[in-house]
Amino acid sequence: MRNVKVRFAPSPTGIPHVGNIRTALFNYFFAKSTGGKFILRIEDTDQARKVEGALRAIEESLAWLGVKWDKQIVQSANLKGYIEAANVLISIGAADRENGAVRFKVPKEGITFWVDAVGGKRIEFKNSEIENFIILKSDGYPTYHLANVVDDHAQGISHVIRGEDWIPSTPKHILIYKAFGWEDKIPIFAHVPNVLGTDGKKLSKRRGAKSVIDFKNEGFLPDALLNYLMLLGWSPKNDREILSKEEIEKEFKLENINSSPAIFDERKLLWMNGEYIRKTTNLQLKAQILEFDSEISSIPNFEQYLPIAKTRMKTLADFRALVENRSIALNQEQKKLAQELATTYRELSEWKPTLISAATIAVRDQVGVSTQDVYTVLTGRPQGLPFEQKLEIQGQGGTVSWLEHILKINK
Known part of the structure; x- marks a missing residue:
């Protein structure tokens, strides 16, 4: 295998959702598993759609997951290079000027193909069905097609690992490579499957797809989220589900990426996050x-x-x-329960779980309420930690004070 160098190339047009970051992780772990390099390339040439804070969100998302890039590049710093590249294509007859922009001329004979590293399938397009396309806009900024190829070539990118949405763009990129005479430098393409929601539709910010930062703010652990995202389209040995970063780095291979879409199921992520918390x-x-x-x-x-x-x-x-206890309104039976519990707890000679449990159950049965009522009075919630263990930690004085407080606000 040639020296591996890959890139994650987001546009700072919004906060990336977890489907975008999954693709970044595939690039990162492919580089790690092969001793290669991982580049973070900010493709900011679409200035009109640039969003304030998006770059910071991209960097924070990756850093929180423990992803370290070997180099960061900002595309707009190379505007002069893209203009020069466009002029080269004009000079060799591969592109024309048109109303201040530059349009690539697609040769109409033959086919353009590649063998995709995901699934090992040959994908081909008839050149006659590919329209001529803009590579440099009238404002002097390149389109994705030109900037992508120029940067990948200049940076020595060996593998382009990206979403399958980019398959229709790939023949255009190959044709640009060939026009420059860079046939021997065309990278290996690996188009990974889309990530879908449980509704079967592709994740998108417009339809509420969450970002890594959203999950961070909701209390998820970075290692759990990373683990889960890596399983969206990649299958480790023996279909294991809980894997450390070290195990992923050791096992990750492009050929083990599935070609079928992956389903993002937040319930499964919650289960996995709980497993990480418990260990x-x-x-x-x-x-x-x-x-x-x-x-x-x-x-x-x-x-x-x-x-x-x-x-x-x-x-x-x-x-x-x-x-944490929560103050809520009590009904009449719950008020009576709170009064009886406060009296009983004050009189306990020892504050031990067995005595707390026996006393609490006796009062519950005496008042004629449910265990759910007991939890509601003691915590403000209908269920929770074993009450005898929670109350032992809370202390006898703290528990009585809580009951006095809840009775006072329910007068």
Whole structure:
């Protein structure tokens, strides 16, 4: 295999959704698995659609997932080079000027083909069915077709790994390579399948597809999200689902990318994120929760909840919901339950889970309410952590104070 150099080439026209980042990860791990280089190339030549903050979002998304690029290139810094390239094509008769723009002249004889690295299929187009196309706009900025080829050649890109939406553009790019006389430098093309939603439609920001930053803000772990995204179109050995970065780097191969579309199922991602949380040490989880929600430290003894909370968490955001009490309106039966529990808890000689559980169940049965009512009174939620364990950590005084508070606001 030739020296591998790949690129992820997003346009800063918006925050990339997870389908875009999945393609970046395929490029990154292909480079890592082959000892190659991974370039982050910002294709910002469409100045009219450039969005403030998009570049920062691209960089943050990759960095949060632990993706390190070997070099970053901004396309607009090479405008002079694209103009020179267009002029070369004009000089050899491969392009014409037209109303201030430059249009590539497609040879009308023959076919243009390549063997795609995904699926190993030969894909071909009749040249007669490819229209002449603009390569340099009248404002002096190149179109994607020219800039893409000029940059890939100049940067020594060996493999172009991108979404299958770009298949119709590939013959145009091959023809530009040939016009320049760069036939021996044409990269290997690998067009990866689209990522679809559970509705069977392609992910898109217009239809609400989330970004990596969205999932970060919702309390997902970067390693879990990376793991899940890598499985969208790639199959590791033995159909394993939980893989470390090191395992992915060791096993990733282009030939193991499926040609069928992948389905992004957030429920499956939630399951996987929960699995990652459960295998995280309590010390690591504490640091992750504090980074996600620094104010969680204001909850007394919050570290003591970690061992019991992590078994029920699917995201870092779940921790607060599990351990923090919530003030809500109580019905008459729940008010009576709160009063009886407060009285009973004050009289307990020892504050142990077994005694807390026995006392609570006795009061529940005496008042004639459900266990759901017990949770509602004690936490403000109809379910949660085992109440006897939660109350032990909360403390006898803290628990009685909470019941006094909930009764006061429900007078």
